[in-house]
Amino acid sequence: MTLWQGRLGDGMAEAVADLSVSVGFDKELAADDIEGSRAHVRGLGRAGILEKEEVETLLEVLATVGAELAEGRLEFAPGDEDVHTAVERRVTEIAGELGAKLHTGRSRNDQVATDLRLWCRRSLAVLAGDVLALQDVLLGRAREAGDAYLPGYTHLQRAQPVLLAHHLLAHGWALARDVDRLTSTIDRLDVSPLGAGALAGSSLPLDPDFVADQLGFSHRFENSLDAVSDRDFVAEGLFDIALLGVHLSRMGEEIVLWSSDEWGFCTLDDAYATGSSMLPQKKNPDVAELARGKAGRLIGHLTGLLVTLKGLPLAYNRDLQEDKEPLFDSWRQVRAILRALTGLYATLQWHHARMQDAADGPSSAAVDLAELLVARGVPFRQAHALVAGLVRESIERHVPLVELVQAHPDLGDAGAQLLEPGVPVTRRTTPGGAGPVPVAEQMEHFSRRLGVDRARLARCSRAATEES
Ligand code: ARG
Numbered sequence: 023m024t025l026w027q028g029r030l031g032d033g034m035a036e037a038v039a040d041l042s043v044s045v046g047f048d049k050e051l052a053a054d055d056i057e058g059s060r061a062h063v064r065g066l067g068r069a070g071i072l073e074k075e076e077v078e079t080l081l082e083v084l085a086t087v088g089a090e091l092a093e094g095r096l097e098f099a100p101g102d103e104d105v106h107t108a109v110e111r112r113v114t115e116i117a118g119e120l121g122a123k124l125h126t127g128r129s130r131n132d133q134v135a136t137d138l139r140l141w142c143r144r145s146l147a148v149l150a151g152d153v154l155a156l157q158d159v160l161l162g163r164a165r166e167a168g169d170a171y172l173p174g175y176t177h178l179q180r181a182q183p184v185l186l187a188h189h190l191l192a193h194g195w196a197l198a199r200d201v202d203r204l205t206s207t208i209d210r211l212d213v214s215p216l217g218a219g220a221l222a223g224s225s226l227p228l229d230p231d232f233v234a235d236q237l238g239f240s241h242r243f244e245n246s247l248d249a250v251s252d253r254d255f256v257a258e259g260l261f262d263i264a265l266l267g268v269h270l271s272r273m274g275e276e277i278v279l280w281s282s283d284e285w286g287f288c289t290l291d292d293a294y295a296t297g298s299s300m301l302p303q304k305k306n307p308d309v310a311e312l313a314r315g316k317a318g319r320l321i322g323h324l325t326g327l328l329v330t331l332k333g334l335p336l337a338y339n340r341d342l343q344e345d346k347e348p349l350f351d352s353w354r355q356v357r358a359i360l361r362a363l364t365g366l367y368a369t370l371q372w373h374h375a376r377m378q379d380a381a382d383g384p385s386s387a388a389v390d391l392a393e394l395l396v397a398r399g400v401p402f403r404q405a406h407a408l409v410a411g412l413v414r415e416s417i418e419r420h421v422p423l424v425e426l427v428q429a430h431p432d433l434g435d436a437g438a439q440l441l442e443p444g445v446p447v448t449r450r451t452t453p454g455g456a457g458p459v460p461v462a463e464q465m466e467h468f469s470r471r472l473g474v475d476r477a478r479l480a481r482c483s484r485a486a487t488e489e490s
Contacts, residue, residue, distance in 0.1 A: 025107060025130075042340070044104045047347050049091070054140035055105050055133070056088035058216060059113075061236035062128055065217075069227045071126055080124060083117045084109075106130050106137075127228050129220035131250040131338040136216045138345070140237065140486075142259050143208055145353055147482045150204040152360040153197050153266065154479070157472055159368045160194040164465060169458055171447045172287060172377035173386070182389060183381040183447040184456035186372065191461070191468055193273050198468075200266040201475045207258045208482050214239035215249035221337040222246050238485050251337040253327070256345045260324040263352045267320035270359050274313030277366065281307050286376045291369035294362065309362045316355050323348030382443040384423040385413055390440045390449055395432055408432075 024034065060081055067077035087109055090096040102108035107130075114121025164187035174184035214237055217223065217230030223246045234242040243249035280287040290307060298304035330344045388409050395405035412430065416423040427437040440446065450457030454464065 024101065024103070025110075025125075039103075042103060042343075044343050044346070045098050045102050045108055047350060048105045048134075048343075049098075049108075050346070050350050051105050051134075051137040051141055052091040052109070053088065054137040054144075055109050056084050056091070057140055057237065058133060058136040059109065059124065060084050061233045062133075062216060063124065064236055065228055065233040066123070066126055068229060068232055069127075071226060072123060076120055076123070079117060079120060080113070083113050083121070086116065087112045104130070104134075106133050127219065127224045127226045128216070129218075129250075129338075131220050132215050132218040132246075134342075135218070135250055135252070136214060136237070138253075138349075139211050139213070139215065139239075139255060142211055142255055142349075143482070144486045146204045146208050146259055146262070147479055147486060149263070149266075149353060149357060149360075150201045150475075150479050150482075152357055152364075153201050153204070154472060154476060156360055156364040156367070157194050157197050157201075157468075159364050160190045160197075161465070161468060161472065163367060164188075164190040164194070164468075167372065167374075169444075169447075170372065170374040170377065171381050171444070173381040173383070174456060180380065180383060180386065182450070182456070183386050184450070185447060185458060185461050186374070186377065187465065188456040188461045191464060193269070194468055196269045197266075198471055198475065200262065200269060201479070203262045203265070204259075205475070205478055205482055207255065207262055210258070211255035212240045212485075213249075214242045215252075216242075218243055218246035218249035221250055247337040251334065251339075251342070253331060253342060253345050256349050257324070257327055257331065260320075260327055260349060260352055263356050264317070264320045264324045267317040267352075267356055267359070270356070270363060271314040271317035273363065274307075274310035277310035277370075278307050278314070281310070281370075285380075287373055287380075289371045289373070290366060291371070294366040294369055309366050313359045313363055316359055320352050320356060323352045378443065381447070384416065384441065387440040387446040388413060390446050391427065391433060391437055393449075394437055394440060398432065400432070 024030070063072065063077055063080045063084065066072040067074060072080070087096065090112070091109075096108065096112060098108050099111060102111060110121065110124055113124055167186040167190065170186040171183045172186055172189065173180040174182050174189070214230065214234035216233045216237070217228050230242040234240075277288070277290075279285050281290055290305065290309075292305075294309050296306045296308040298306065327345060327348055330341050334341055391409045391412075392402065392405040395408065396402050400408070412423060412426045415421065416426055424438050424441045427433045427441060428435070430437065440449075447457050451459050453460050455461075
């Protein structure tokens, strides 16, 4: 039986049913659908469309159906096109006649938009919590790295030494922007579409403000056409996830490089590495590679949805059903990456000596030499040229740079001291810089930021659970 029984002849073609059925994936919205329906039932009671006892019975039946869905006990029937149909069918099986009143004044168009906003509010908060867990690990590893340093790169060429803690926190700050984006997406999607009906509202005395409040939304829609056709929040969620995926991909790429014999900056814990089916000696960074590889899929899902949306006339169009699979998949995939990368970072072993050797190359203090000259009154451009000339001479004549520096009248001992291992990084003293002094301060700021974000997230999650 279809929901539009009466208007069309019976017997939808099998090909149409196969094409349009969505219950296989939109059952993910089950809990939200029950939540939305419970609010709607209370709204119908308040509008005097349902008697008090009818409201109570329907709320109870909805709770029963919700439990059946949560425990996987609800068997979907062949005619259950989507989760909304399945819930209404099951409510009617249990409540009889009364079930037929459930959908009064509502359309699946405002229903699905409501469900999906509820899902995003809840699930994006869970995801932000996962990001915070990875940030915690990065902070812990940064703290424990102490004064260890490694080359900082530009163009993947050694540039200046930086503290390992500084490098790890660079990823931490990118992730902080992800948490910020996720929470502000949650703030923006805090609008209830329920009551918009199919597209134009209703002749019944429904109160969209009341149901918005019941669902813990701060606002109701202002425009019914917009309410049922807006999927900006899905696109934003997919963008947040895609950019988060890009950050995780860059981290993954770095681990691939750093764990190679060529770099040798870290060794992965066996539990977070993989072997080869043929080459007995291999220890492979598949987790990091999948973090890198899956970013393509996350970007694809965002692109796919934007293309789906771009040509749609107002208001609801069935194309919108295509919003769910990419959203659910991106969310699941990025959570899987986060979980594995968090474990990988928590357990990998750093090789400080190897990093430091790489960072103590003869030229790592080149800019410090130039700045020493600047402090002695030499214009920077001249100082730069002088040091560049010494570096070149050292390479061409195979003379250690330190000897040339020592012998230079404007550099001498003070210059040679700058070439001592570990010295250059200590000279990065400006706020936000890569040396021990600013990094200690940065670590404090980062730790405080995690606390603030955790509190902000707890507020989002409270809003999401208060009604349920
Ligand atoms: N499964 C549909 C979706 O996800 C629900 C809304 C269907 N509405 C309609 N008018 N056919 O978009």
